[in-house]
Amino acid sequence: MKVAADPDPPLVSQRDMEPEAAKDKDSFRNYTSGPLLDRVFATYKLMHTRQTVDFVRRKHAQFGGFSYKRMTVMEAVDMLDGLVDESDPDVDFPNSFHAFQTAEGIRKAHPDKDWFHLVGLLHDLGKVLALAGEPQWAVVGDTFPVGCRPQASVVFRDCTFQANPDLQHPLYSTELGMYQPHCGLENVLMSWGHDEYMYRMMKFNKSASSTSTPRAPACRTSPRCGRTTRGSLTSTVLASCAGDRPPTPSPAGCPGRSPSGGPHGPTCTACPAGPSTCWQ
Numbered sequence: 001m002k003v004a005a006d007p008d009p010p011l012v013s014q015r016d017m018e019p020e021a022a023k024d025k026d027s028f029r030n031y032t033s034g035p036l037l038d039r040v041f042a043t044y045k046l047m048h049t050r051q052t053v054d055f056v057r058r059k060h061a062q063f064g065g066f067s068y069k070r071m072t073v074m075e076a077v078d079m080l081d082g083l084v085d086e087s088d089p090d091v092d093f094p095n096s097f098h099a100f101q102t103a104e105g106i107r108k109a110h111p112d113k114d115w116f117h118l119v120g121l122l123h124d125l126g127k128v129l130a131l132a133g134e135p136q137w138a139v140v141g142d143t144f145p146v147g148c149r150p151q152a153s154v155v156f157r158d159c160t161f162q163a164n165p166d167l168q169h170p171l172y173s174t175e176l177g178m179y180q181p182h183c184g185l186e187n188v189l190m191s192w193g194h195d196e197y198m199y200r201m202m203k204f205n206k207s208a209s210s211t212s213t214p215r216a217p218a219c220r221t222s223p224r225c226g227r228t229t230r231g232s233l234t235s236t237v238l239a240s241c242a243g244d245r246p247p248t249p250s251p252a253g254c255p256g257r258s259p260s261g262g263p264h265g266p267t268c269t270a271c272p273a274g275p276s277t278c279w280q
Helices: 010-014 037-050 053-063 073-082 095-109 114-122 125-132 194-204 233-237
Strands: none
Touching: 053 194, 073 095, 073 114, 073 125, 095 114, 125 194
């Protein structure tokens, strides 16, 4: 797969494509301190309060026809000149640059995988929804399964979901919620945002390859091999890797909280360990 491009696009020439040399890799995705923390926390607080099963299904109905606008990939990239992702603790520059930065990083690491370079360029283009009037909490950030108890690996899980009505639902508030063990990711209803929109847009346009790829990058509830701590939803529902063992059930609920979470509210200290060329 080859993508024709200007050899020196303006966005590429404005910034160094290399990752920030002065920043250690371990300091990325820091959700406990930093100059952008207040903005990031506010975005996730809204997201985790308002992303419900009912909300996600309404967004599928609203955007499932893909009638918003027709544009080329590069026109979509150019639109992202006007968007700074308010959920990202590491960047405070337009997402158009991030698209090239990601693609260039992949090209350097995997020079023989041209399809992968393209995925890097495309992966955040669903964020054009934020430029079509959608609030950022319904577009950006990490995704997570709805219709079940949030896992401990979800960003700010312990202090942002208290007002989510699904946590009062007799089924959706349980560990597996509305899912069956080993049902597979394709049967999981993910929170609504740019990744889910992009995934469904590629399926709608009958993309020939990697249609599941954009859905996965922002879902960090399964950090390795489709599972996280045993006892979590991911290990129980997905469990698709060779050698998976049956999960050990976690204790129900969270037995206690302490005020040790800093300025943004309490952090739980006793939770269980299982916590295309056509753009429309």
